[in-house]
Amino acid sequence: MTIELFWGSGSPFAWRVLLALEYKRLPYVSHLLQFSKQEHKSPQMLALNPRGRVPVLKDGDYVCFESLAILYYLDLKYPQPPIFGRTPEEAGTIMRVICEYQAYIEPRLTAIASGVFQGNADLSGDEITDALHAVANEARTIEGRLSKSDWIVGDACSAVDMVIFPGIQLLKRALERPQARELSSRFMPVEVNYPSLGRWLARVAALPGYERTYPPHWR
Ligand SMILES: N[C@@H](CCC(=O)N[C@@H](CS)C(=O)NCC(=O)O)C(=O)O
Known part of the structure; x- marks a missing residue:
C-alpha cells in the first residue's frame, strides 16, 4: 500500500504528521499543496476531506484527516517504533x-x-x-x-x-x-x-x- 500525505507549508497540524512518518521511517508520497492557490479546496481534496483542511493522509483506500487521528492511525497500523507509549x-x-x-x-x-x-x-x-x-x-x-x-x-x-x-x-x-x-x-x-x-x-x-x-x- 502507498501512503500519501496532502499537506501545506507552515501548517503545524501537517508538521505533526510529517514528524510521525519520518520517525516511523515510513515511505510516503508527499503532496505539498499551495494554500495561496486554494489547492486544499479543490474538488479532489474536498472529496477526501469535506472540511477542505490539511493534513489528509491516504493509505491505500483508507483516508484519514485530523492530525491527531492520523497519528493514532499510524501507530496502530505501523506500531514500531511506538508513538503512543509502550504501556x-x-x-x-x-x-x-x-x-x-x-x-x-x-x-x-x-x-x-x-x-x-x-x-x-x-x-x-x-x-x-x-x-x-x-x-x-x-x-x-x-x-x-x-x-x-x-x-x-x-x-x-x-x-x-x-x-x-x-x-x-x-x-x-x-x-x-x-x-x-x-x-x-x-x-x-x-x-x-x-x-x-x-x-x-x-x-x-x-x-x-x-x-x-x-x-x-x-x-
Ligand atoms: N484540527 C485540524 C486542523 C487542520 C487545519 O486547520 N489546517 C489548516 C492549516 S494549518 C488548514 O488546512 N486551513 C485551511 C482552511 O481552513 O481553509 C487538524 O488537527 O488536522
Missing part, C-alpha cells in the same frame, strides 16, 4: 498532555500567531497579552517535565512531542517578527527563558528525516 499508563499520560495542550495552549497560541501574521489583533491589548502569559505559564510546566527527561513523556520521542513541537516553532516564528518585539520578552529567547525546552527543540530538530518536515517557505 497503558504511558499512553494515558501522552494523551493527557496532548489534551491539556489542545485545551489550554493551542487556542491562545493560535490567537497570538494570527494576531502577528494576519494583523487581526492589537498585539499590546489585553487579549493577546493575557494569551501570552497563559502560554508562558503552561510552557513552564513543560519546561519542568523536560528538565527531568529528554522527551515530554517517557524516555522516547512520542506523539506529544510531535503535537507540541510545531506549535512552539510557530509561536517562536511569530514572536521573532519586529511587530511582536514588546510582546515577546516574556517568552523569548526560548533558550534563555526555558533552557530545557530549548534543548528539546534542538533534539527534535536532530531526529532523522527532520529536514524533510521543515516548512519549505520558512527556509
Whole structure:
C-alpha cells in the first residue's frame, strides 16, 4: 500500500504528521499543496476531506484527516517504533498532555500567531497579552517535565512531542517578527527563558528525516 500525505507549508497540524512518518521511517508520497492557490479546496481534496483542511493522509483506500487521528492511525497500523507509549499508563499520560495542550495552549497560541501574521489583533491589548502569559505559564510546566527527561513523556520521542513541537516553532516564528518585539520578552529567547525546552527543540530538530518536515517557505 502507498501512503500519501496532502499537506501545506507552515501548517503545524501537517508538521505533526510529517514528524510521525519520518520517525516511523515510513515511505510516503508527499503532496505539498499551495494554500495561496486554494489547492486544499479543490474538488479532489474536498472529496477526501469535506472540511477542505490539511493534513489528509491516504493509505491505500483508507483516508484519514485530523492530525491527531492520523497519528493514532499510524501507530496502530505501523506500531514500531511506538508513538503512543509502550504501556497503558504511558499512553494515558501522552494523551493527557496532548489534551491539556489542545485545551489550554493551542487556542491562545493560535490567537497570538494570527494576531502577528494576519494583523487581526492589537498585539499590546489585553487579549493577546493575557494569551501570552497563559502560554508562558503552561510552557513552564513543560519546561519542568523536560528538565527531568529528554522527551515530554517517557524516555522516547512520542506523539506529544510531535503535537507540541510545531506549535512552539510557530509561536517562536511569530514572536521573532519586529511587530511582536514588546510582546515577546516574556517568552523569548526560548533558550534563555526555558533552557530545557530549548534543548528539546534542538533534539527534535536532530531526529532523522527532520529536514524533510521543515516548512519549505520558512527556509
Ligand atoms: N484540527 C485540524 C486542523 C487542520 C487545519 O486547520 N489546517 C489548516 C492549516 S494549518 C488548514 O488546512 N486551513 C485551511 C482552511 O481552513 O481553509 C487538524 O488537527 O488536522
